[in-house]
Amino acid sequence: xxxxxxxxxxxxxxxxxxxxxxxxxxxxxxxxxxxxxxxxxxxxxxxxxxxxxxxxxxxxxxxxxxxxxxxxxxxxxxxxxxxxxxxxxxxxxxxxxxxxxxxxxxxxxxxxxxxxxxxxxxxxxxxxxxxxxxxxxxxxxxxxxxxxxxxxxxxxxxxxxxxxxxxxxxx
Amino acid sequence: xxxxxxxxxxxxxxxxxxxxxxxxxxxxxxxxxxxxxxxxxxxxxxxxxxxxxxxxxxxxxxxxxxxxxxxxxxxxxxxxxxxxxxxxxxxxxxxxxxxxxxxxxxxxxxxxxxxxxxxxxxxxxxxxxxxxxxxxxxxxxxxxxxxxxxxxxxxxxxxxxxxxxxxxxxxxxxxxxxxxxxxxxxxxxxxxxxxxxxxxxxxxxxxxxxxxxxxxxxxxxxxxxxxxxxxxxxxxxxxxxxxxxxxxxxxxxxxxxxxxxxxxxxxxxxxxxxxxxxxxxxxxxxxxxxxxxxxxxxxxxxxxxxxxxxxxxxxxxxxxxxxxxxxxxxxxxxxxxxxxxxxxxxxxxxxxxxxxxxxxxxxxxxxxxxxxxxxxxxxxxxxxxxxxxxxxxxxxxxxxxxxxxxxxxxxxxxxxxxxxxxxxxxxxxxxxxxxxxxxxxxxxxxxxxxxxxxxxxxxxxxxxxxxxxxxxxxxxxx
Numbered sequence: 001x002x003x004x005x006x007x008x009x010x011x012x013x014x015x016x017x018x019x020x021x022x023x024x025x026x027x028x029x030x031x032x033x034x035x036x037x038x039x040x041x042x043x044x045x046x047x048x049x050x051x052x053x054x055x056x057x058x059x060x061x062x063x064x065x066x067x068x069x070x071x072x073x074x075x076x077x078x079x080x081x082x083x084x085x086x087x088x089x090x091x092x093x094x095x096x097x098x099x100x101x102x103x104x105x106x107x108x109x110x111x112x113x114x115x116x117x118x119x120x121x122x123x124x125x126x127x128x129x130x131x132x133x134x135x136x137x138x139x140x141x142x143x144x145x146x147x148x149x150x151x152x153x154x155x156x157x158x159x160x161x162x163x164x165x166x167x168x169x170x171x
Numbered sequence: 172x173x174x175x176x177x178x179x180x181x182x183x184x185x186x187x188x189x190x191x192x193x194x195x196x197x198x199x200x201x202x203x204x205x206x207x208x209x210x211x212x213x214x215x216x217x218x219x220x221x222x223x224x225x226x227x228x229x230x231x232x233x234x235x236x237x238x239x240x241x242x243x244x245x246x247x248x249x250x251x252x253x254x255x256x257x258x259x260x261x262x263x264x265x266x267x268x269x270x271x272x273x274x275x276x277x278x279x280x281x282x283x284x285x286x287x288x289x290x291x292x293x294x295x296x297x298x299x300x301x302x303x304x305x306x307x308x309x310x311x312x313x314x315x316x317x318x319x320x321x322x323x324x325x326x327x328x329x330x331x332x333x334x335x336x337x338x339x340x341x342x343x344x345x346x347x348x349x350x351x352x353x354x355x356x357x358x359x360x361x362x363x364x365x366x367x368x369x370x371x372x373x374x375x376x377x378x379x380x381x382x383x384x385x386x387x388x389x390x391x392x393x394x395x396x397x398x399x400x401x402x403x404x405x406x407x408x409x410x411x412x413x414x415x416x417x418x419x420x421x422x423x424x425x426x427x428x429x430x431x432x433x434x435x436x437x438x439x440x441x442x443x444x445x446x447x448x449x450x451x452x453x454x455x456x457x458x459x460x461x462x463x464x465x466x467x468x469x470x471x472x473x474x475x476x477x478x479x480x481x482x483x484x485x486x487x488x489x490x491x492x493x494x495x496x497x498x499x500x501x502x503x504x505x506x507x508x509x510x511x512x513x514x515x516x517x518x519x520x521x522x523x524x525x526x527x528x529x530x531x532x533x534x535x536x537x538x539x540x541x542x543x544x545x546x547x548x549x550x551x552x553x554x555x556x557x558x559x560x561x562x563x564x565x566x567x568x569x570x571x572x573x574x575x576x577x578x579x580x581x582x583x584x585x586x587x588x589x590x591x592x593x594x595x596x597x598x599x600x601x602x603x604x605x606x607x608x609x610x611x612x613x614x615x616x617x618x619x620x621x622x623x624x625x626x627x628x629x630x631x632x633x634x635x636x637x638x639x640x641x642x643x644x645x646x647x648x649x
Contacts, residue, residue, distance in 0.1 A: 005317045008335050009307040010326055010372040010454040012363035017309060019324055107323065134312035136324045 018138040022115040024087040024171045029058035033171075034085035034114070036077070038102050039069040043092035045153050046119075046144070049160035050089065050167075057168075066105075069098035073105045081109055087171045088116035094148050099124040103131040106139050117170040119163065121146035140170040176248070177205030178266075180220065181231060181241045184213040186282035188257050189240045195271060196220055204266070211239065211285040231286045232295040238281040242266075256281035293341040302337045305352060306368055321376070326454055328446065328474055332376035343371040346381030347388060355388065356395035358456035359402035360463040365391070365455045370447075373454055377447035377475075382425050383440055385649045386503060387447045390415050390477075393505040393645040394448060400640040403633050404507050405458040410470040411631035414508035414548065415445050415477035416615055418491035419501030421647055422479035429479040431619035434511060434550065434626060445477030470510040481616045487556065488566045490615050494644040501647040506548050506613060507631035507640065512536070514625045516555070522562040522572070525555060529625070530576035534606055536629040540584045540594035542604045546611035546630035546642065549573075552618040555625050570614060577606035608637050 009017075025031065033054055035047050044065075051061045062084055066073045081088050088109050093099045099120055106118045118139060120128055123146035132139045144159040151159075180196055182189040197219040200206045208220035209230050215222075225231055234243055234250065242265060244252045254265045257279040259272040286295055296302060311320045317334035321327055333339065344351055344367070351368035358365045367388070374387050394401045394413055404411055417427055428438035436442065452458040460469065482489050491502035514532040519525040529549065537545045551569075559569055581602040586594040595604060611634060618624070633640035 005311040005320075005334065005336065007309045007311060007317060007320065008304055008337065008340055008368075008372050009309055010335060010369065010376060010450070011457075012361070012365070012369070012455055013307050014361070014363065017307065111323065131312075134310070134315060136309065136320065 016138065018132060018136050021110050021138050021140055022113065024115045028087065028168065028171065030060070031086040032060040032062055032084065034081040034088040034116075035061055035063050036073070036081060036088055036090045036105065037063065037065040038090060038093060038098050038105075039066045040092060040094060040098055042149055042151070042156060045156045046092050046148070046160050049157040050091070050164060053160060053164045069093070069095070069101065072101045072108070078105065078108055078112065082112035082114045085114055088114050089119065089167055089171070090116060091119035092121070092144070092148065093118065093124060093128075094121040094146060096124070096127055099127040100131050103128055103137075103139055104135065107132075107135055107137045110137065110139070115171060116140070117142055117167050119144060119167065121148055123147075142166045142170055176245050177207060179209050179223075179230075179234070179243045179245060180206055181209045181211070181225075181234070181236045181239050181243065181284065182217060182220075183211040183239050183282070183285060184216045186239050188279050188281045191275065191279060192240055192257055193217070193220075195275070199266070199268075199271070206242075228286045228291070228295055229299050231284055232292075232299050236284045237287055239284050240281055241284075290338070290342060293338045293345075296341060297337040302341060303351065304337060304340060304368060305366070306372060325459070326376065326450075328449060328453065330474070332450070333378055335372045335375045339375045340368070340371050343375050343379065343381050343384060344368065346384030347371075349388065355391055358391075358395065358451060359458070360406055361457035362402075363455050363457065365451060369455050370451060373450040374443075374447045376454075377450050378439065378443040379447050380425070380439070380443075383444050383447075385501075385647050386417060386421060386425070386440075386444050389503045389645050389647040390444065390448050390505060391451055393503055393643040394452075396643045396645070398639075398641050399505055399643045400507070400633050401452070403640070404631055405452055405456065406463050406465055407631065407633070408465050408467045409632050410466065410468055410509040410629075411507050411633075412470070412473040412476060413445075413448060414472065414506045414628060415448065416490055416504040416506065416548075417444075417477065417479045417501070417647075418482065418489045418496070418504070419499065419647065421501035421649070422482075427479035429481040429617045433478045433481075433617040433619075434476075441477050441479070442475050445475030448477075449473060449475060472508065472510050476508065478617055481553070481618070484556070484560070484616070486560050486565065487616050490613065491644055493566055496644060496646055501649070502644055503647060504613070504642060504644040506546070506628070506642045507633060508548055508628040509631070510628070511550075512627040512629060514627050515623070516625075517623045519558065522559050522564050522569075525558050526569070526572045526576050529555075530573055530606075532627055533573065533577060533612070534579070536606070536627060537632065538593050540586075540588070540591060542579075542584060542595050542606050543608055543611070543637070544635045545632055546613070546634040547607060548613045548615060548628040548630070550615050550617050550626040550628065552622060552625045553616075553620045554623045556616060566614060570612060573612060574605060574607065574609065578603050579606070580604075608634075610641070611637075613642060 208217040208222040214224040496502040581599040
């Protein structure tokens with residue numbers, strides 16, 4: 001990424017460059033977790049299974065869907081998540097543009113007071129880290145195997161089963 | 172760019188002296204002298220001087236050119252001499268030719284180099300030199316908005332800040348003679364060391380001009396004096412924040428407002444000096460609302476609260492002078508204050524009347540039944556002061572009479588009296604109780620010439636500890 005502007009830190013530099021993310025309460029049972037589908041194909045199948053797994057743990061869920069993965073979420077969706085949920089899971093990013101946009105969404109919701117985790121495929125580990133660095137935000141992420149587009153539904157469900165505990169720890 | 176030996180002639184087309192010497196330089200070059208033009212604006216205009224395009228001003232910066240034309244002799248890659256402007260005798264000596272310049276004036280000053288236009292030098296220093304700044308660099312991505320980056324990093328008070336780039340910081344540092352790495356003090360609540368450079372960064376963000384720097388630095392130093400109790404003031408659940416009053420010649424020099432709407436919006440110096448102090452407390456000290464700033468309600472003055480005193484009436488002794496600063500010197504006074512309680516009196520005609528009237532307003536500070544619990548600042552408007560001035564009352568007399576008018580029977584003020592639980596210690600029921608400590612009422616003159624509307628600024632409850640928390644006045648060192 002080309003940095004075109006360099007600013008100087010106005011703080012005493014006692015903290016990391018990146019703003020720490022917010023943490024949700026330790027126990028999400030009885031709380032509401034938003035499931036924000038970024039709109040990539042097959043992502044909803046992963047989220048379907050994740051929703052079942054969360055509900056089985058006593059966590060309430062609400063589904064949201066972005067109209068496109070290639071832009072940041074419309075403000076009304078972000079406002080709805082921030083108003084209606086205690087935490088958010090954003091899934092499932094498996095490309096460059098959706099990684100960048102979903103990281104901004106994660107940051108935006110964090111600034112609104114709603115902590116969350118982004119689920120991405122392993123190929124975009126660096127892209128997520130770079131985007132976090134650029135916006136100064138220590139975002140939380142969980143990675144599932146790449147690629148995902150050519151998987152069976154059963155395989156996507158297995159990804160959800162394998163990642164749910166890490167996601168809950170991440171929140 | 173070539174640093175070949177020879178004579179570099181730094182010129183620009185728009186300079187009349189460059190136009191004067193251009194034909195001479197061309198004749199000398201045609202005669203074999205190794206002269207090349209280094210052109211700051213239109214290289215094509217100097218085709219007969221084998222021009223080097225220096226529109227980016229890099230060569231100009233590296234040779235530290237202040238004036239055009241300047242001739243620089245380079246030998247073995249090193250400068251060995253220069254002449255500035257057109258001075259016939261100097262040019263003859265420099266070029267070793269006593270015949271040049273016949274028919275030309277003996278002397279004509281040059282023009283300013285383009286590198287010396289406002290703000291350009293700092294830009295060149297960042298681009299080609301060493302900015303010499305110690306603070307951590309924060310990179311903003313190509314597609315990201317620097318203003319949004321400042322918001323996202325939590326560096327703002329909720330309003331946009333000016334992104335602190337090196338150029339802006341260097342310009343701000345030019346507003347003080349103090350060195351960037353000098354430590355001004357430790358800023359609460361985190362007691363973090365604050366350098367002059369950090370002050371400059373936050374002053375940039377607040378929107379200050381470099382000439383405000385001495386005021387910002389003095390305000391910060393005043394805030395950091397232990398007796399000001401900035402730590403408690405920041406963390407308090409009360410409304411208060413630092414109110415800055417500026418006295419002396421610097422106020423007029425930097426364009427501060429003491430007239431119409433002096434306590435309001437619209438003046439850059441008033442608005443940004445107060446804001447800079449608040450941003451330093453937030454960004455350096457870590458005083459973030461909701462974290463260590465625990466104000467129940469806070470107040471709009473916590474964005475910024477800074478104004479100058481009206482010193483145009485020679486009958487009025489300035490606040491700074493009353494507080495020990497020599498007349499004619501500039502100073503800041505920091506007061507731990509809340510927002511404005513308007514005081515309206517359009518009927519009083521005599522100093523005795525207006526004093527009784529003002530004392531009713533002042534008695535309400537904090538709570539009508541609390542005494543010696545907070546300090547107060549009275550901002551006296553022109554028309555109210557005129558009543559006093561016409562009767563020959565000066566600052567000392569007004570202060571004395573207000574204190575006298577604010578002594579009330581303890582029986583009316585003790586806890587429970589008049590059916591109100593709040594109040595003073597029941598043991599004082601038989602005393603005549605002053606509202607404020609003797610030094611606890613500060614009077615300032617400000618405001619437009621029209622309007623019988625003064626303002627009362629309640630002080631912070633920390634003021635009840637008379638010897639532990641007090642306003643601070645400090646001279647501004649330029």
